[in-house]
Amino acid sequence: MSLAISALDKVDAIYLTGPVKGLLCLLIAGAILLFPAASHAQTVTTYVNSAKGNINSSRPCTTPLVRNFVVAASFTVSDVDIGVYATHKARGEIRMTLQSPAGTRVQLVNGNVADISGDNFNVLLNDDGTQTVNTDGNTVNHSTTAPPPFQHNFIPNNPLSAFNNENSAGTWRLEICELSQGSNNGKFQYGQLYLTDTPANLSVTKISSIISDPVSGTTNPKRIPGAVVQYCILISNGNGGNADSIVATDSLSGPFTYNPGTMNSGANCQSATTPEDDDAADSGEIDPYHASISGSTITVTASTLAPTTAFALTFQVTIN
Structure with a gap:
């Protein structure tokens, strides 16, 4: 899968909250921005x-x-x-x-x-x-x-x-x-x-790829109205301590519409094939990271993330 960063990503932001420690790394339009994680003293x-x-x-x-x-x-x-x-x-x-x-x-x-x-x-x-x-x-x-x-x-x-x-x-x-x-x-x-x-050492990366467009289908698709774009949010913990009670939110503000039922999770972007059911909790809630969307905000959670491990969430949108 070809991964690319486009101007569409400039309007997106990912925030992590909860008792995590370290630095968060956000990749937006090819630029790396570093900012402190949610405040949490070492225990x-x-x-x-x-x-x-x-x-x-x-x-x-x-x-x-x-x-x-x-x-x-x-x-x-x-x-x-x-x-x-x-x-x-x-x-x-x-x-x-x-x-x-x-x-x-x-x-x-x-x-x-x-x-x-x-x-x-x-x-x-x-x-x-x-x-x-x-x-x-x-x-x-x-x-x-x-x-x-x-x-x-x-x-x-x-x-x-x-x-x-x-x-x-x-x-x-x-x-x-x-x-x-x-x-x-x-x-x-x-x-x-x-x-x-030891504090956790968290990083967050968001990448995107074009899946298809209404003109070329899946052959060299372009970012044009009607195109389907897949995003992947990868949350990684480097060499440090456990990161606990992770909550990540992504605000989808842009000229596109979320495609229901397209959330999947896994250890990385390539292996994210486990369905997530779009809502935070229901009687059949078994999705690993309880991914949900409310309005234009996607939320994903993890109770703990051990050192040198990661998890990914993928989802798809259609360009208006």
């Missing part, structure tokens, strides 16, 4: 573990105290933070490591037995923190006021960005161990894991 999901546990000589780094954060939701991670509150005599004896479901390990707090004697640990570990962890004064005691919020916002000894682009789902494992075999004991009190999703 930060928190997971809590408040099961207390001893941090002492019975928890060397070979058999650390383990606190798990079980994540059921599946999304691509763009940022990880973790807050830890522990009471302890001499926090320099504490070492902490976080392991992702994929097996990536990051030693967040190295510990420093020789120099740091201040009590307790009340810190949000964050790559964008104010200073590196355990550089806030060797003898300074941290607060025993239970978080959240955490008293300090510090940068871990090794970056949490090592987890970026991994899948969230599974068990995130926090290991806490005691570096000294002395009498300075402590207790894990509370932990909170913060996972930020």
Whole structure:
């Protein structure tokens, strides 16, 4: 099928609404226009573990105290933070490591037995923190006021960005161990894991082709009155996160008339062969994207669009 952009397309516009993220790309008469998607901040999901546990000589780094954060939701991670509150005599004896479901390990707090004697640990570990962890004064005691919020916002000894682009789902494992075999004991009190999703990267393309005209039929048809033109709206999600609750509308304002019963959907313009029934909902509504037309406005929806996937809607009009 020959695809072309004509001056007719200049009067058309496609808008997407809903909690989608990224940029939308609209192809009109050969020009690419970029504009922000519907406003939607990245989602930060928190997971809590408040099961207390001893941090002492019975928890060397070979058999650390383990606190798990079980994540059921599946999304691509763009940022990880973790807050830890522990009471302890001499926090320099504490070492902490976080392991992702994929097996990536990051030693967040190295510990420093020789120099740091201040009590307790009340810190949000964050790559964008104010200073590196355990550089806030060797003898300074941290607060025993239970978080959240955490008293300090510090940068871990090794970056949490090592987890970026991994899948969230599974068990995130926090290991806490005691570096000294002395009498300075402590207790894990509370932990909170913060996972930020990755925004979707949506693009929209609209293309058209002439199917037939009343003079030449289907042989090299022209855009003349009576010609049938097929449009395809392709909505794609690139490398990013899921796009959810997508609603796309296309305003058909021009010298043509929509041909009822010509809506079809599929994974792309060439494979769009599944009928869509022109109305938003009825007792027999089984069309995949609930495509509809009301007046001159076409609407199509999708509950979710995974990364690197797309869907297309085709329909036909007759030039007046």
